[in-house]
Amino acid sequence: MSDAPVTGPGAAGHTAGRITTDLVAATQKFPPIAWHAAFGFCQMLIVVFFSCIAMYCIEGYGIFGANNVVNWGNDIASYIFWIAVAVAGTLVSSILFLFRQKWRNAVNRSTEAMTVFAINIAGIYPLIHTGRPWVDYWLIPLPWSQLDLWPQFKSPIMWDVFAITGYATCSVLFFYLGLLPDLATLRDRSKHWLQKLIYGALCLGWKGTASDWRHYERAYSQFAWIATPLVIGMHSTIATLLAVSTLPGWHATIFPPYFVSGAIYGGLAMAMVIVVPMRSLLKLEAYITIDHLERLAKIMIAVGCIVGYVYCTEAFTAWYSESSYERGQFLYRATGPHAWAFWIMVCCNLLPVTLLLLFRPLRRSLGFLFLVGLVVNVGMWFERYVIVALSLEHDWLPSSWYLYSFTAWDYLILAGSFGLFFTQFLVFSRVAPVVSIAEIKTVILPRPGHGKGGHD
Amino acid sequence: MxxxxxxxxxxxxxxxxxxxxxxxxxxxxxxxxxxxxxxxxxxxxxxxxxxxxxxxxxxxxxxxxxxxxxSWIGRPVLTIALFGFATVFALIFANNMAIWPINVSGKPYDAWPLFIVCTLEAGLLFAAISNLLLAFHTAKLIPNPFTKxxxxxxxxxxxxxxxxxxxxxxxxxxxxxxxxxxxxxxxxxxxxxxxxxxxxxxxxxx
Incomplete structure (x- = not known):
């Protein structure tokens, strides 16, 4: 992919002052009606989400559809889905940074925010899943917390606890570090004393001396180096959690790369769902251009091909392994009573991206990209549902086969989680610039003696 | 100001x-x-x-x-990361060998490959936190809402x-x-x- 900066249609006329004004505007102006409508709807879903959790705490885990056969149902499928959304944020913020892809500056702030918001939702699900969330602190290796009992470090469940905790913490710190110079800009642009006070405290007295930038950029770069193995390790760990079991449908060595590529794929789709409307809502067309979105779409095509390859490999392995259990599991998914979920997964994940996005006019159509984002998100959620629930439905013993179904609470908590995610993003878009002001200036502004975008 | x-x-x-x-x-x-x-x-x-x-x-x-x-913050972060790896590995090892030895599917108590994931994740967390704190320290960043x-x-x-x-x-x-x-x-x-x-x-x- 070209290293040349991708700038907006009015890039030639950009000045530092205008960039600041444009990007800070969303935090200072009264938000548009569409923002209020979306916020109100998402608030309603948040009420639903926390009502579900309250009911769960009162009634117990039995309100959900999971039982002692399909003991990992909606909660674990949704957990993996939200973790995957977070992974793509790190791809854009860290991995593309390490590859010196300057165009990432247009979307990296949004995707970093997406990471932080998605991972805190993902973290709620396993805490619910334990059944007794009030003793979830037992997962932390504290010598005084569990009557001398310790977590079992040989268990992949424990690996997962470490992976998620480490990744979530690192993501939040990385996000905050990236925000610092922009928080200082907001401090200096704020008119209200309270805003000035809050941004002043949050930016930690950022000055912007040459020495500060030198240390800041080194720290930012190191965060990218730290976050990259962390995110790949984290999602591989979740995959390993399934792969180390002997259950047909889970016991596959391809799972770690399968999960990582699927996570990037689903996360990029979520980025499309967020960025496309936000770009219009906040009038950021000059900063998040069609070119940027097209590049994200191209990455989706590449990763979508890997996901398609994995689907084929699963089918091939089921046939070639000559394991009747593996074959039985694959046939159950494709032809069983829940085959509709399998085919939704295949159709939503492969058809729109690998076929339709190959056409340039479609890749450059905002409406189509948004639609693809929605469709792939549906497909990716069903992928986790198929992996988690359908495998457990059809294990070794016919006597334990069971048809898993959602209860009303499953539907409600799933819908509520989307409300929580989008609420966080809507609030974020009002309190901080969704495009990194300092970073975008280094790319867009003409540099003395270098033409446009003189920074490496 | x-x-x-x-x-x-x-x-x-x-x-x-x-x-x-x-x-x-x-x-x-x-x-x-x-x-x-x-x-x-x-x-x-x-x-x-x-x-x-x-x-x-x-x-x-x-x-x-x-x-x-x-910037000089690279080596201290690496050192703290290595310290994190060593500390977490030692704690997990001690936990499995002495504090809470438990037989899991016949695996040996010192099945060290199984400790690598937690060690890696925790070590990287050490690195991330130290990286941020060092960046704050070098740029003299402290929460002060009255900065002029x-x-x-x-x-x-x-x-x-x-x-x-x-x-x-x-x-x-x-x-x-x-x-x-x-x-x-x-x-x-x-x-x-x-x-x-x-x-x-x-x-x-x-």
Whole structure:
């Protein structure tokens, strides 16, 4: 992919002052009606989400559809889905940074925010899943917390606890570090004393001396180096959690790369769902251009091909392994009573991206990209549902086969989680610039003696 | 309004004298044009003046002009990460061997490959936290909502060249001669690099 900066249609006329004004505007102006409508709807879903959790705490885990056969149902499928959304944020913020892809500056702030918001939702699900969330602190290796009992470090469940905790913490710190110079800009642009006070405290007295930038950029770069193995390790760990079991449908060595590529794929789709409307809502067309979105779409095509390859490999392995259990599991998914979920997964994940996005006019159509984002998100959620629930439905013993179904609470908590995610993003878009002001200036502004975008 | 740290930075980034003179003052000139700003910094360095610069976004060329070496925070972070790996591995190992030995599917107590994931994740977490704290430390970042700034446009579209000099008149003249759009003066506390008086809240732009 070209290293040349991708700038907006009015890039030639950009000045530092205008960039600041444009990007800070969303935090200072009264938000548009569409923002209020979306916020109100998402608030309603948040009420639903926390009502579900309250009911769960009162009634117990039995309100959900999971039982002692399909003991990992909606909660674990949704957990993996939200973790995957977070992974793509790190791809854009860290991995593309390490590859010196300057165009990432247009979307990296949004995707970093997406990471932080998605991972805190993902973290709620396993805490619910334990059944007794009030003793979830037992997962932390504290010598005084569990009557001398310790977590079992040989268990992949424990690996997962470490992976998620480490990744979530690192993501939040990385996000905050990236925000610092922009928080200082907001401090200096704020008119209200309270805003000035809050941004002043949050930016930690950022000055912007040459020495500060030198240390800041080194720290930012190191965060990218730290976050990259962390995110790949984290999602591989979740995959390993399934792969180390002997259950047909889970016991596959391809799972770690399968999960990582699927996570990037689903996360990029979520980025499309967020960025496309936000770009219009906040009038950021000059900063998040069609070119940027097209590049994200191209990455989706590449990763979508890997996901398609994995689907084929699963089918091939089921046939070639000559394991009747593996074959039985694959046939159950494709032809069983829940085959509709399998085919939704295949159709939503492969058809729109690998076929339709190959056409340039479609890749450059905002409406189509948004639609693809929605469709792939549906497909990716069903992928986790198929992996988690359908495998457990059809294990070794016919006597334990069971048809898993959602209860009303499953539907409600799933819908509520989307409300929580989008609420966080809507609030974020009002309190901080969704495009990194300092970073975008280094790319867009003409540099003395270098033409446009003189920074490496 | 003033930011003591902003002026304090002039004492440690300079290629010339690193100590603030007895009754030192800081003179700063602002620029809207990046090229003129860089030229001014370069001239100040060539003239062996004690200089620092404030910019709204990173300019890599400044490091070379000011003679700033690569940030030193890499090795401490690596060291802390390695310490994190060793500590977490030792704790897990001790936990499995002595504190809570439990037979899991016949695996040996010291099945060290199974400890790698937690070790790796926790070590990277050590690295991430130390990286952030070191970045805060090196840039003297502390939560202070009452921080005063030289100019509110220095995080927007304006660049500043700061000169630490006992001869402020000469400093002002020098900055004006090198294209500064506005020049202002700050008195420093005797013998220190701390500001004694406040600057105007806004730099008057030409």
């Amino acid at each position: 003033t930011d003591p740290h902003a002026v304090d930075a002039a004492t440690h980034a300079a290629p010339a004298s690193a100590e603030a003179p007895a009754s030192a003052a800081c003179v700063y000139g602002t620029y809207r044009d990046e090229g003129a700003f860089l030229h001014s910094v370069q001239s100040a360095v060539h003239a062996h003046l004690t200089v620092d610069a404030i910019t709204p976004y990173p300019i890599h060329a400044l490091d070379g002009i000011l003679g700033l070496e690569r 700034v030289i100019s509110e446009r220095l995080t927007d579209d304006t660049f500043a060249v700061l000169l630490l000099s006992s001869d402020t008149t000469a400093g002002e003249a020098w900055l004006r001669a090198h294209g500064a759009e506005s020049v202002a003066l700050v008195q420093l506390k005797p013998g220190t690099a701390e500001l004694a008086a406040e600057l105007p809240s806004e730099v008057a732009h030409a």
